[in-house]
Amino acid sequence: MAATTQTTFASANNFEQCLKCSICTVYCPVAAVTTAYPGPKQAGPDGERYRLKDPKFYDEALKLCLNCKRCEVACPSEVRIGDIIQRARMQHPQRPKLRDVLLANTDVMGTMATSMAPVVNLTLGMKPVKAVMNATLGIDKHRTFPAYASQKFETWYRRHAAQTQESFSKHVSYFHGCYVNYNYPQLGKDLVTVMNALGYGVHLLEKEKCCGVALMANGMHEQAKRQGETNMQSMRKSINELKRPIITTSSTCTFTMRDEYDHVLGIDNRDVRDHLSLAARFIYQLIDNGEVKLAFDPNFKMRVAYHTACHMQRMGWAIFSTQLLRMIPGLELIELESQCCGIAGTYGFKKENYENSQAIGAGLFQAIKEADPQYVATDCETCKWQIEMSTGVPVLNPISILAQALDVEKTKQLNQN
Amino acid sequence: MKFDTIIIGGGLSGLTCGIALSQKGQRVAIVAGGQNSLHFNAGSMELLGNVDGEEIAHPVEAAQRLQPNHPYRKVGIDHLEELAQEAKTLLDKAGLTMSGNAKENHWRITPIGVTKPAWLTLEGLATVASSQLPWKAVTLVELEGFIDSPLQFVETNLAAQGVQVKVARIAPAVLTQARRSASEMRATSLAKILRNHQALASLAAEINQVTTADELVLMPMFLGLDDDALAALQAQVKPRLAFLPTLPPMVPGVRIATALQHYFKMLGGTYLLGDKVVDGLIEDNTMRHITTAKLQDVLLKADNFVLATGSFMSGGVVADFTRIYEPVFGLDVEAPANRADWTLAEVMDDQPYMSCGVATDDTLHALKEGKAVKNLFAIGSVLSGHNAAVQGDGEGVDMLTALAVAHRITNRQ
Ligand SMILES: Cc1cc2nc3c(=O)[nH]c(=O)nc-3n(C[C@H](O)[C@H](O)[C@H](O)COP(=O)(O)OP(=O)(O)OC[C@H]3O[C@@H](n4cnc5c(N)ncnc54)[C@H](O)[C@@H]3O)c2cc1C
Ligand code: SF4
Numbered sequence: 160m161a162a163t164t165q166t167t168f169a170s171a172n173n174f175e176q177c178l179k180c181s182i183c184t185v186y187c188p189v190a191a192v193t194t195a196y197p198g199p200k201q202a203g204p205d206g207e208r209y210r211l212k213d214p215k216f217y218d219e220a221l222k223l224c225l226n227c228k229r230c231e232v233a234c235p236s237e238v239r240i241g242d243i244i245q246r247a248r249m250q251h252p253q254r255p256k257l258r259d260v261l262l263a264n265t266d267v268m269g270t271m272a273t274s275m276a277p278v279v280n281l282t283l284g285m286k287p288v289k290a291v292m293n294a295t296l297g298i299d300k301h302r303t304f305p306a307y308a309s310q311k312f313e314t315w316y317r318r319h320a321a322q323t324q325e326s327f328s329k330h331v332s333y334f335h336g337c338y339v340n341y342n343y344p345q346l347g348k349d350l351v352t353v354m355n356a357l358g359y360g361v362h363l364l365e366k367e368k369c370c371g372v373a374l375m376a377n378g379m380h381e382q383a384k385r386q387g388e389t390n391m392q393s394m395r396k397s398i399n400e401l402k403r404p405i406i407t408t409s410s411t412c413t414f415t416m417r418d419e420y421d422h423v424l425g426i427d428n429r430d431v432r433d434h435l436s437l438a439a440r441f442i443y444q445l446i447d448n449g450e451v452k453l454a455f456d457p458n459f460k461m462r463v464a465y466h467t468a469c470h471m472q473r474m475g476w477a478i479f480s481t482q483l484l485r486m487i488p489g490l491e492l493i494e495l496e497s498q499c500c501g502i503a504g505t506y507g508f509k510k511e512n513y514e515n516s517q518a519i520g521a522g523l524f525q526a527i528k529e530a531d532p533q534y535v536a537t538d539c540e541t542c543k544w545q546i547e548m549s550t551g552v553p554v555l556n557p558i559s560i561l562a563q564a565l566d567v568e569k570t571k572q573l574n575q576n
Numbered sequence: 577m578k579f580d581t582i583i584i585g586g587g588l589s590g591l592t593c594g595i596a597l598s599q600k601g602q603r604v605a606i607v608a609g610g611q612n613s614l615h616f617n618a619g620s621m622e623l624l625g626n627v628d629g630e631e632i633a634h635p636v637e638a639a640q641r642l643q644p645n646h647p648y649r650k651v652g653i654d655h656l657e658e659l660a661q662e663a664k665t666l667l668d669k670a671g672l673t674m675s676g677n678a679k680e681n682h683w684r685i686t687p688i689g690v691t692k693p694a695w696l697t698l699e700g701l702a703t704v705a706s707s708q709l710p711w712k713a714v715t716l717v718e719l720e721g722f723i724d725s726p727l728q729f730v731e732t733n734l735a736a737q738g739v740q741v742k743v744a745r746i747a748p749a750v751l752t753q754a755r756r757s758a759s760e761m762r763a764t765s766l767a768k769i770l771r772n773h774q775a776l777a778s779l780a781a782e783i784n785q786v787t788t789a790d791e792l793v794l795m796p797m798f799l800g801l802d803d804d805a806l807a808a809l810q811a812q813v814k815p816r817l818a819f820l821p822t823l824p825p826m827v828p829g830v831r832i833a834t835a836l837q838h839y840f841k842m843l844g845g846t847y848l849l850g851d852k853v854v855d856g857l858i859e860d861n862t863m864r865h866i867t868t869a870k871l872q873d874v875l876l877k878a879d880n881f882v883l884a885t886g887s888f889m890s891g892g893v894v895a896d897f898t899r900i901y902e903p904v905f906g907l908d909v910e911a912p913a914n915r916a917d918w919t920l921a922e923v924m925d926d927q928p929y930m931s932c933g934v935a936t937d938d939t940l941h942a943l944k945e946g947k948a949v950k951n952l953f954a955i956g957s958v959l960s961g962h963n964a965a966v967q968g969d970g971e972g973v974d975m976l977t978a979l980a981v982a983h984r985i986t987n988r989q
C-alpha cells in the first residue's frame with residue numbers, strides 16, 4: 160500500500176473531477192446548433208482521457224469550440240472544460256492560415272488600418288472587396304468589419320489627456336485593449352471622463368500588447384505567451400512601483416489576462432491577478448465602500464437591455480455592470496437572458512463558421528427585438544459588432560452609458576479631496 | 577453588496593425559497609456553483625412514498641408515522657398539505673403544469689420501467705393510479721442509436737406486470753446527422769434538434785408509420801426541453817402517446833430547472849450562476865456576510881441566509897476518510913462518529929450515510945457548535961434526518977422546507 164493517501168485532486172484544470180454527468184453538453188451553444196461538434200464533455204474530459212493515452216485521438220472538431228466557457232459555468236464539479244479543450248488545441252498546433260494570422264494580429268491590423276482609416280473602412284465595406292475576402296481569405300462576406308478610427312486612442316490620450324492626469328491624488332493604469340485603441344477610442348475617452356470625475360488620474364501602461372485572445376484562438380500560442388509576459392511586466396511595474404491598480408473596459412481582455420494566462424498559457428500571473436479589474440467592478444467597489452459618490456444628470460433618460468457576454472458570465476461579474484446601471488435614475492434596465500451571441504471574437508468572421516455563429520446568436524437577437532431597447536449594454540466589444548450587425552440596435556459599454564448619465568462637474572465636486 | 581436574503585445553492589430547494597421570497601417583495605440573491613441535481617430529475621416530485629418499508633398511497637396521512645427527526649416534523653406535519661398545495665401553485669406560476677396532489681399519490685414510471693409513488697408529475701409523462709399497471713398492451717418506441725434509454729429493462733419490467741409489449745423501431749432521417757456523433761445521441765441533444773417544427777413533423781410521420789390509432793405508445797422523452805414539442809407531437813400522431821423519462825441529464829428535469837431559474841429572475845431575483853460561496857463570518861450566533869470565489873473581496877451581506885447546498889453529490893456535505901462535514905461554514909453535522917457505521921453491506925439497504933446532513937433546531941436554523949445561528953437556515957437535501965432514496969420524499973423535503981423557511985423569514989420582518 161502507498162505510504163500516503165491522495166485525498167485531493169491533482170490533475171490540470173480539474174480533469175479528474177468530472178463525474179460524467181453530461182450537464183456541460185446541455186449548455187454548449189455550438190453543440191446546440193451543429194452535430195459536427197461532439198460537445199464539451201466529449202471534446203473535454205472524455206476526449207482528454209484518450210489523448211493522454213495517445214495524441215492521435217485528437218479530433219479536428221475541437222476547433223469548432225468557441226471558448227465561450229458556458230460549459231464551465233454549468234459544470235457542477237468545477238471541471239475547467241474549456242481550458243482542457245484550449246490546451247488540447249494548443250498541443251496539436253496547425254499552421255494558421257493567412258486569414259487567421261491577419262484576424263489574430265489585431266494590433267498589426269489596427270496600426271495599418273488606423274493610419275488609412277477612411278480608405279480601409281470604405282474598401283472593407285465594398286461589395287467586391289468583401290467578395291474577394293470571402294473567396295481568398297475565407298472571411299465571411301456577410302460580415303461588416305468594425306470601422307477603424309482615424310486617430311488611435313493612445314494618440315488622443317497623449318495629445319489631450321496625459322498632461323492633466325498627474326494632478327489627481329489617486330491613480331489607476333488603464334489597459335485599453337486593441338478595440339479601444341483602433342476601433343472605438345470614444346470608450347477610452349469615456350473611461351477617462353468617468354475616472355477623472357471620481358478623482359482618479361488615468362495612465363497608460365508602460366507597454367501594452369494585445370492580450371492575445373485572438374492569437375490563442377487562432378493557434379498562435381507562442382506569440383500570445385510573449386505578449387502576455389510583456390503585459391504582466393508592465394502591470395507589475397504599475398502595481399509595485401507606481402502603486403496603480405489596473406482597470407480595463409473589455410471583459411474578454413480581462414478574463415484572458417486574469418485566468419487564461421495561467422490556465423492555458425502557463426504564465427504566472429498570481430501577483431497581478433487581484434490588481435487587475437474591470438472598470439465597472441472597480442467603480443462599483445468604490446461606491447460600495449463609500450469612497451466615491453456619483454451625481455447624475457436629472458434629464459438623462461435611456462431604455463437599456465443588458466447582455467451578459469460569455470466571459471463576463473464566466474468571471475461572474477455581470478452583477479457589477481447591472482448594479483452600476485441600476486444606480487442611474489433615468490435608466491430603465493432590462494436584463495436579457497444570458498446566452499452566447501455567436502461571434503466569439505474572430506470565430507464568427509470565418510466563412511466556415513458564419514452560419515453556426517448566426518444560429519447561435521438567434522435566440523439573443525430575438526430577445527433583443529422583443530425587448531425593443533434604445534441601446535444594448537454589454538462589456539464585450541465583439542458582442543457589440545455582432546449585435547449591431549444582426550439586430551441594428553446600437554450597443555454601448557456600461558462605462559460609456561455612465562459617462563453620458565453623469566453630471567460630470569457635480570461628480571467632480573463630490574469627489575474632491 | 578446587500579440583499580434581504582441570500583441563498584447558497586441554486587437547486588430545487590434554493591430556487592423554491594428564492595421564488596417564494598421574491599413573490600413577497602424581497603431582494604434575493606442565489607449563489608449557484610454550477611447547475612444542479614434537477615438535471616437528474618425524471619419530471620416527478622415525491623412527497624412521501626415509503627414508511628417503514630410499506631409503499632404509501634396517502635402521503636399526508638402517512639406522514640404522522642415518520643421518525644421524530646424527519647425534516648417534515650420541523651415544518652409541521654399539520655402544515656404539509658397546505659405547503660404542498662403552495663408548492664404546486666408555485667410550479668404552476670413558473671409555467672410547469674403538473675398533475676397530482678398531496679393527499680393521494682399516483683405512480684410514475686421510472687426510466688427502467690418500474691412504478692414508484694409520486695406526488696406531482698410533469699404533464700406528458702406516463703403515470704398510473706396505482707403500482708399495478710392497468711395496461712394490457714403497450715408499444716414502445718425505440719429510436720435507432722439513442723443511448724439514453726435502457727428499453728430492454730423497460731420491456732422486461734412491463735412484461736413482468738403482465739403487459740404485452742410491442743417494440744416499434746424508428747430511424748427518422750432528421751436525426752441521421754445526429755447519429756454520426758454516437759456519444760451525443762442523448763435526450764437533451766435531440767430535444768434541441770426537435771425544436772424545429774419540420775423535424776418534429778417528420779418524427780411524427782415515422783411514428784405514425786409503425787403504430788396504429790388504437791395503441792398506447794410509450795416513447796422516451798427526448799423532446800420538449802423548453803418548448804411545446806411534447807404537445808405538438810401528441811397532436812400530430814394517431815395513437816395515444818405518453819412519455820418515459822430517460823437517463824440523465826433528463827429533459828423533464830432540465831425543463832423544471834430552466835423554468836424555475838427564469839421565473840426567479842423574472843421576479844427580480846439575482847442568480848449568480850457559476851460562483852461558489854467559500855467562506856462566511858459568524859459572530860454572536862449571527863451570519864454577518866459571506867464571500868464567493870468570483871466576487872472575492874466584495875462581501876455579500878443580508879438579513880437572512882439560507883443554506884441549500886444539497887447532499888454529498890453536490891458537495892453540501894463531504895465525506896473523507898475520517899469524518900463527514902459541512903465544508904463552507906463548518907456547521908454541525910449529524911453523522912455516525914465511526915466510519916464503519918456510515919454504510920451497510922447491501923447497496924439497496926437504508927444506507928446510514930444517506931441520512932447524514934446538517935443539524936438544525938426545530939425551526940430549521942443551522943447549528944454551529946451546538947448553537948443555532950439566528951439568521952442562517954438550512955433547507956433541502958443538505959438536511960439530516962431522512963433517506964430520500966428509501967423514503968421517496970426528496971423533492972417534498974426540498975420544496976416544503978424551502979417554503980416553511982420563506983414564511984419564517986417574511987413573518988420575521
Ligand atoms: C456518471 C457515471 C455513470 C456510469 N454508468 C455506468 C453504467 O451505466 N454501467 C456501468 O457498467 N458502469 C457505469 N459507470 C462506471 C462505473 O461506475 C465504474 O466503472 C465503477 O464504479 C468503477 O468502480 P471503481 O471502484 O473502480 O472506481 P470508483 O467507484 O470511482 O472508486 C474509486 C475510489 O477510489 C478512491 N481513490 C482514488 N484515489 C485513491 C487513492 N490514491 N487512495 C485511496 N483511494 C483512492 C476514490 O476516492 C473513489 O472512492 C458509470 C460511471 C459514472 C461516473
Ligand atoms: S467553451 Fe463554449 S463552445 Fe467550447 S465546449 Fe464549452 S460551451 Fe461549448
Ligand code: SF4
Pocket residue numbers: 176177178179180181182183184199200203204233234235236237238240
Ligand atoms: S465536465 Fe462537469 S458538467 Fe461535464 S460531464 Fe464532467 S462533471 Fe459533468
